[in-house]
Amino acid sequence: MRDRTAVITGAGSGIGRATALSLARRGANIVVADLDEARTRAVTDEIVQGGGAAIAVHGDVAHQSTFDALKQAAVHRFGTVDIVMNNVGVLTRGRPDHLPVAEWERIITVNLLSVVRSNAVFLPLLVEQGHGHIVNTASFAGLYTYAYDRLPYAASKAAVVQLSEGLRLYLQPQGIGVTVLCPGPVATDIAASLPPAFGPEVDTRGPGEQFGVLDPAVVGEQVAEAILSNTFMLCTHPQVRDLLVERATDWDAFMDRQAAAVAMPESGAETRPSSGSA
Structure with a gap:
């Protein structure tokens, strides 16, 4: 990691911040990007005060110009870009027949098309230099269905998984790694901007x-190790694989059990998000 440069979106808090700190401790230069300017500068200051190198770039991943600015700032300050982490995600809530099309568009624009915008800017650079690593943050919600009230979020995260798989096939022969991060419950503030x-x-x-709730610092370390080992699928809670095997073995039976759980939830199974990512 030493002297490598990492661009991390959504780095002002939660998993993004934790990953920025983890990579900085390993000697990486960090471009801290976030919609919240104060948090962006706070994380940058934290890295610099700890002896690392970092710059802050305030921007909205819903706009292509943000990624152009990120690339320009990274190359100007550090010379190149070696790691790109697309980590921004937003949630919504509502029954499928009540969610408006505009809300679908908002979620997909941020959760999925932000990765597409990032690729448009950074892939040519990584391919030209012949090395680098991309981390895309998806979710357990993109791996299997456990609720019906967040369909735009789940659909966008499932798309991120598929996009990442395709990138892995294309980029690995060219010396570029791809990791898809699928968090289960993590103590983040993703629900802070959750609409009614x-x-x-x-x-x-x-x-x-x-699945217990993890501290973001644990996930930041997981991401750093996944980059170093060129791991593709990074699930924060490894036991999720058992559920995925169960679904693949008998998909209909799995969905029947999930539907029954939604209809008659066990005590404590129903929770409204307050500080978690899944």
């Missing part, structure tokens, strides 16, 4: 009681 439910009030289910 569209239509009748809904309770948002978590991915399962067997």
Whole structure:
């Protein structure tokens, strides 16, 4: 990691901030990008005060110009870009027949098309230099279905998984690694910008009681190690693989059990998001 340059979106808090700190401790230069300018500068100052190198770039990943600015700032200050982490995600809530098309468009613009915008700017640079690593943040919600009230979020994160798989096939022979990060419950503030439910009030289910809430610092270390080992699929809670095997073995039976759980939730199974990412 030493003297490599990492561009991290959504780096002002949560998993993005934790990853920025983890990579900085390993000697990487960090471009801290976030919609919240104060947080962007706070994380940058934290890295610099710890002896690392970092710059702050305030911007909205819903706009292509943000990625142009990120590339320009990174190359101007550090000479190149070696690692790109696309980490921004937003949630919504509402029953499928009450979610407006505009809300679908908002979620997809941020969660999915931000990765597309990033690729348009950074892929040519990485391919030309013949090395680098991309980290795309997806979610457990993109791996299997455990709720119906966040369909735009789940669909966008499933698309990020598929996009990442295609990138891995294309880029690995060219010396560029790709990791897709699928967090389960993590103590982040993703729910802080959650709008009121569209239509009748809904309770948002978590991915399962067997998954404890992780500190973002743990996930930041997981991401750093995944980059170093060129790991593709990074699930914050490894036991999720058991659920995925169960689904693949008998998809219909798995969906029947999930539907029953939604209809008659066990005690504590229904939780409204307050500080988690899944």
